[in-house]
Amino acid sequence: MELFNEVLAYRAMFVFLDxxxxxxxxxxxxxxxxxxxxxxxxxxxxxxxxEDWKDAIGIAIKNQQSVDLKLNL
Known part of the structure; x- marks a missing residue:
């Protein structure tokens, strides 16, 4: 799978949510x-x-090894 740029990743998220x-x-x-x-x-x-999307991308990239894909309640 190729790496997404932030616009393509945003579109993918939009399609998923839609x-x-x-x-x-x-x-x-x-x-x-x-x-x-x-x-x-x-x-x-x-x-x-x-801006929130770009912040989320930055967090995900910075913390690639430690991002926990679990809901924080």
Whole structure:
């Protein structure tokens, strides 16, 4: 598998969440997808989403060996 750039990874996340929304009709996921939708300028409706996404990528890259893919309750 080739490495994703941050835009392609964002699109993959959007597709994943959109498919999940189709199955569940979760209002929370629907609202998130609405905020994540891209405008013509290439940025999400909610610009803070893009910054949060870049922060998440940075954390995942920095902590590749220690990122625990478990829900923190």
């Amino acid at each position: 498919r999940y929304f189709d199955l569940t009709k979760s209002e929370d996921i629907g609202q998130l997808l609405s905020s994540m939708s891209m405008l013509n300028d290439g940025l999400p409706v909610d610009p803070a989403i893009w």
